[in-house]
Amino acid sequence: MADHYEVLGVSREATSDEIKKAYRRLARQLHPDVNPSEEAAERFKLVTHAYEVLSDDEKRRRYDMGGDEGMFGGGGGFGGFGDIFETFFGGGGGPRAGRPRSRRERGQDALVRVTLELGDVIFGVHRDLEVDTAVLCETCQGSCCQPGTSPERCEICGGAGFVQRQVRSLLGNVVTQQPCGACQGYGTTIPHPCATCGGQGRVRSRRTVSVDIPAGVESGLRLQLPGSGEVGPAGGPNGDLYIEVQVNPHPVFSRDGDDLLATLEVSMTDAILGATTTIEALDGTVDLELRAGVQGGDVLTIADRGITGLRSSKRGDLRVGVHVVTPTRLDAKERALVEELAKRTKAPRPHLAEFHQGLFSKLRDRFRGA
Structure with a gap:
């Protein structure tokens, strides 16, 4: 009859944890699902029975005193192997409680x-x-x-x-x-x-x-x-x-957050003299007053004519950027009038001016989201 300590490869002073680790190592090597040979099966029986005896304090005490725990069947016997293996490997034991599936399931989104x-x-x-x-x-x-x-x-x-x-x-x-x-x-x-x-x-x-x-x-x-x-x-x-x-994108208006952006084309004469005009916004007409001398790039703001906020009742603004249209074709009479205007106003020649941050801000606002 093989000595249980020798079968597990541990000393007689081995702790419970050492015995458990030795058994797990050997069981993984010798289990029939891993090693189907007859020799492995016999060794697995010895290893399992040795662990069954030495893992129980009372059985181990009687075995150390020379009792009959060294014989198969003295304690739990061979029938207890399933419970031991289930502890370490999660294998099947007795019947498990289960429930039938429900035919009712949540539908897909x-x-x-x-x-x-x-x-x-x-x-x-x-x-x-x-x-x-x-x-x-x-x-x-x-x-x-x-x-x-x-x-x-x-x-x-x-x-x-x-x-x-x-x-x-x-x-x-x-x-x-x-x-x-x-x-x-x-x-x-x-x-x-x-x-x-x-x-x-x-x-x-x-x-x-x-x-x-x-x-x-x-x-x-x-x-x-x-x-x-x-x-x-x-x-x-x-x-x-x-x-x-x-x-869908709009051909005239674009969006900047809750604000609406648009470009207003203004003739040179209206820019010089000023004018009143009516534009068709997305929610009705809007009257605009162009001051005399309005500059290209100026932005006219019409409050509360933008988009209502997604999580608020406040509306954004309608911001209209001014674009002054310079005529490209003049007849002789028109040209003479413009030349006369230039002499009377003594307009300066084109030149570099002091950097104007506001101008670029207006242009950026005007074309944002375009």
Whole structure:
């Protein structure tokens, strides 16, 4: 009869931790799943029994005193190997409690893209969107069964949703558990599935979703509508609907945050003399007063005529950059008048002037977002 300490390769003074580490090392080498040879199987039996004796304080004490714990079967015996191996390797022991799967599952989220015009985002806009998605089956109302029938308990697993298989090995009786193949783990079967949805409890359909898109949205922004996505299998709860916004560029106006930007072309004479004009903004007309001598690059600000903020009720401004248009073709009379004006005003010749930070700021504001 082999000495238990020699079998595990430890001294008689070995601690419990040393005995445990030695057993784990040898068990990993000799387990039949790793080493299927007969020699390894015999050694594995010896190693396991030695550990069973030496890991128990009372059995080890009797063994050290020459008791019969050195014989197979004196304590837990061979039948206890399964419990020991389960402790270290997570292997199967007795049956585990389990629950059948639910047919009802949450539906998937859906994504819809909506295209807006710049004017739509000033105050927000209401849209009715057509969504192609999964909806509740009206025939079975999510039961998955033909009307008048109902699911039946699976005869294979008895409604548990899983089956157990017992295998006898060198470790003892090992029980494995896996989903029932007859009912796919649901615990019930549907002998008479709904003909409309094919037993899914939902069908594909096009439906209309009404949504109020708030003011201030920008391209790429996604709005979430909880519970407006696809209905789940077997009438499970709906997923969410996400609306991705795309704002078309405008030929006249551009956006800088909540401000609107535009360029106003002004004739040279209107710039010199001043003028009153009316422009068509995105939300109606705006009267503008051009002071005499307005300069190209000047920015006229019309307060509260921009975009309403996404998370506030305050509107941005409408900023209009002035662009003075110089005539490129003059007849003889027009040229003579301009030359006379130049003499009378004694306009200076073109020259470099002192650096004017404000001019560049106006130009930057004017073309920002263009």
